[in-house]
Amino acid sequence: MADTLSSRMFVNTLGIPGILIMIWLGGLWFTIFTSVVMLLAIREFYQINSTQDSAPMLWLGWIATLGIVMMYDNSVALVDNYLIISIIGFVLVGMAVELFRDKPNPTRNIAITFFGIFYVPILLGTLLSLRQMDTDYNSHLTFGLFISIWMCDSAAYLAGRKWGKKKICERISPKKTVVGCVAGFIGAGVVFSVMIGTKVLGTQFGWIDVAMFTVISGIFGQMGDFAESLIKRDVGVKDSGSFLPGHGGVLDRFDSLVFASPLTFVYVQLFF
Numbered sequence: 171m172a173d174t175l176s177s178r179m180f181v182n183t184l185g186i187p188g189i190l191i192m193i194w195l196g197g198l199w200f201t202i203f204t205s206v207v208m209l210l211a212i213r214e215f216y217q218i219n220s221t222q223d224s225a226p227m228l229w230l231g232w233i234a235t236l237g238i239v240m241m242y243d244n245s246v247a248l249v250d251n252y253l254i255i256s257i258i259g260f261v262l263v264g265m266a267v268e269l270f271r272d273k274p275n276p277t278r279n280i281a282i283t284f285f286g287i288f289y290v291p292i293l294l295g296t297l298l299s300l301r302q303m304d305t306d307y308n309s310h311l312t313f314g315l316f317i318s319i320w321m322c323d324s325a326a327y328l329a330g331r332k333w334g335k336k337k338i339c340e341r342i343s344p345k346k347t348v349v350g351c352v353a354g355f356i357g358a359g360v361v362f363s364v365m366i367g368t369k370v371l372g373t374q375f376g377w378i379d380v381a382m383f384t385v386i387s388g389i390f391g392q393m394g395d396f397a398e399s400l401i402k403r404d405v406g407v408k409d410s411g412s413f414l415p416g417h418g419g420v421l422d423r424f425d426s427l428v429f430a431s432p433l434t435f436v437y438v439q440l441f442f
Contacts, residue, residue, distance in 0.1 A: 185414070186320070189316060190313070190316070193301065194313075196301050200297075200301050201239065201298060204239070204295070204297050204298055205235070205239050207424060208235050208239070208290055208291045208294055209232055209235055209236075210411075210413060210419075210421075211290045211424060212228075212235055212291065213228060213231075213232075214410040214411040214419045214420060214421045215286045215289065215401075216228050216231060216283075216286055217411065218401070218405050218410055218411075219282050219286075219401075219405055221405070223275050223278065224275055224279055224282055225271070225274075225275075225279050226279055226286060227264060227267065227279065227283045230260065230264055230283055230287075231286050231287055231290075233260075234256075234260050234291060235287070235290070235291040235295075238256075238292060238295045239291070239295060241256070241295075242296065242299050243302075260284070260287070264280055264284065265280060268280055289428065290428070293431065294424060294428050294431060296432045296434075296435035297312065297427065297431050299435055300312050300315065300431060300434060300435055300438070303438055303442075304372075307372055307374055308372065309371060309372025309373075309374065309375070310365070310372060311371065311375075313370075314362055314365050314370075314371055314383065315383075315387065315427070315430060315431065316427075317361050318357075318358040318361040318384070318388070318391075319358070319387055319391050319426045321354075321357040321358060321360065321361045322354035322355070322357050322358040322391055322426070323395075325350075325354050326346070326351060326353055326354030326357070326392065327350065329349050329350050329353030330345070330349055330351075330353070331350075333349045334347025334348070334349040335347065335349070336348045336349070338350075338351050339396060342396055342399050342400050342403060343395075343396055346395075346396070354391075354392055355389060355392075356388070357388070358383075358384050359380075359384040359388060361387075362383050362387075366379075374442060379441075382437055386430050386433045386437065387430050390429045390433050391427070391429060391430040392426065393429055394425050394426040394427065394428045394430060395425050397428070397429065398410070398422070398425035398428070409422055410422050
């Protein structure tokens with residue numbers, strides 16, 4: 171227990187400032203950081219889903235991830251023909267390769283491969299567009315998103331551990347409590363409230379936007395956590411990996427952003 175806590179503190183001490191620096195630098199640095207995160211995350215997703223009965227195509231997932239990075243990094247719209255053509259291409263290539271792999275359960279292999287692409291790079295890749303929006307609008311929404319997710323996780327953990335009794339979804343995540351989830355929502359709201367009150371978030375955002383960002387981070391961010399827990403419980407693992415000592419895998423640390431980032435991206439696209 172002490173070793174795990176020490177490992178968590180060590181990773182947090184290096185990781186949190188490092189991520190904030192990457193966000194602040196933006197540009198190529200943030201693109202590289204996000205790309206590495208997504209490549210590691212989709213690898214973990216395929217590994218935990220690789221059993222004797224399924225064999226997802228990691229190489230196709232990595233190629234798709236890099237292609238999606240280039241599309242998001244160049245601000246290609248989600249309805250752009252390039253994205254549609256790419257999806258068609260990946261589907262055809264994946265199915266063609268599966269014809270000659272001689273692996274059992276080809277339908278499951280293809281399904282897991284493509285779900286991984288949609289689950290990780292297509293959703294998480296929106297971080298690249300959000301960071302570019304910050305540059306265009308002279309805002310700090312990406313900072314706020316990351317910090318609110320961290321605050322939500324910390325508040326939920328601490329409050330749930332001290333006062334939590336009633337479980338919110340024991341079937342999926344036995345340790346998560348109602349009190350913890352409420353505390354996480356409040357924690358996310360505090361972050362965005364402070365940021366707009368100090369005019370750090372961006373002058374174009376108002377209190378209605380703060381409410382929406384709080385809902386996205388404080389509710390849907392936690393749903394992202396539950397969604398990954400559902401996947402892990404289905405395949406019978408506790409963590410997505412062991413890349414981060416004391417924390418588990420990369421996907422374990424970014425699961426909330428898998429939901430929160432694309433929803434924030436869509437909200438900003440629709441209303442700004």
